Amino acid sequence: MKKDEKKMINEYGYVRLVDVMGSDLTIVNAARVSYAKESFELSEKDERLIRFLASNDHTSPFRHAMLQFEIYAPLMVARQWWKYIVGSSHQEGTGDSLEGWNESSRRYVTEKPTFYIPKPDCWRQKPENSKQGSGDYFDYQTGERLTDELTGYVNQGLALYDNAIENGVAPEQARLFLPAYGLYVRWYWTASLQSVMHFINQRIEHDAQKEIQDYAKIVYEYCKQNFPIASEYIKE
CATH class of the missing domain: 3.30.1360.170 (Gyrase A; domain 2)
Structure with a gap:
């Protein structure tokens, strides 16, 4: 092994x-x-x-x-x-x-949920000549706003999830409150x-x-x- x-x-x-x-x-x-x-x-x-x-x-x-x-x-x-x-x-x-x-x-599993939240200098624009992938990076100020918005969204979902667990909701349903795509x-x-x-x-x-x-x-x-x-x- x-x-x-x-x-x-x-x-x-x-x-x-x-x-x-x-x-x-x-x-x-x-x-x-x-x-x-x-x-x-x-x-x-x-x-x-x-x-x-x-x-x-x-x-x-x-x-x-x-x-x-x-x-x-x-x-x-x-x-x-x-x-x-x-x-x-x-x-x-x-x-x-x-x-x-x-x-x-x-x-x-009810361990503390962890989320991927890009840093302000990691946000990418959509490409000019393709329907998928990424283009250039956003400026830091724009990236900072996007990071703050995503953090707020994740925190809201976490609060709803924790509240559901504390109130006895089955984990298989409580997880519906968690923002999905960034969840590790x-x-x-x-x-x-x-x-x-x-x-x-x-x-x-x-x-x-x-x-x-x-x-x-x-x-x-x-x-x-x-x-x-x-x-x-x-x-x-």
Whole structure:
């Protein structure tokens, strides 16, 4: 069991590698089993094989290595991330996901809610030539106003939530008072190296939402630490 320290994204958000199965050698041996061969130490020849597999989209050997993460992120990040669970089946025609996702639930958890509230210098304008993504940053004065407005909105929801809990409302209903998209949630994500690489390749792109980019970069760091050769095929 590999339990790394949390890598913080901001004041609250983090990614932590909980466990990892396999190494670059795992990929090599999964590919070589077709010829009843096995490597016991990674060689230059093995490294060339990994590069060949990745360059030619021979993806199945990358599914034999797994990573498990604990993530604490705003709901808007979690729901973008969830798309990779919905589309994670590696076998066409099946609806079975090959990834695991278990998330904390406010049906049961009543720990103090935590919210993502951008700092005044972090508010972004909508882009001029696209219906999604972000443009330039707002000036500090405008950002300060937006931060104050969001803080007031969150505090109002928290007060209503706390009042509902104190009056005996079931947590699964009391949570309706909490502003949703900025609320931090915690989950475990277990995925094959192929799935993790796919997630990173899409979410470290310059046009990905910055908040999820920040998380993808940390996931990428863990990949490089544990799969240095395979990680060469993750775009920076």
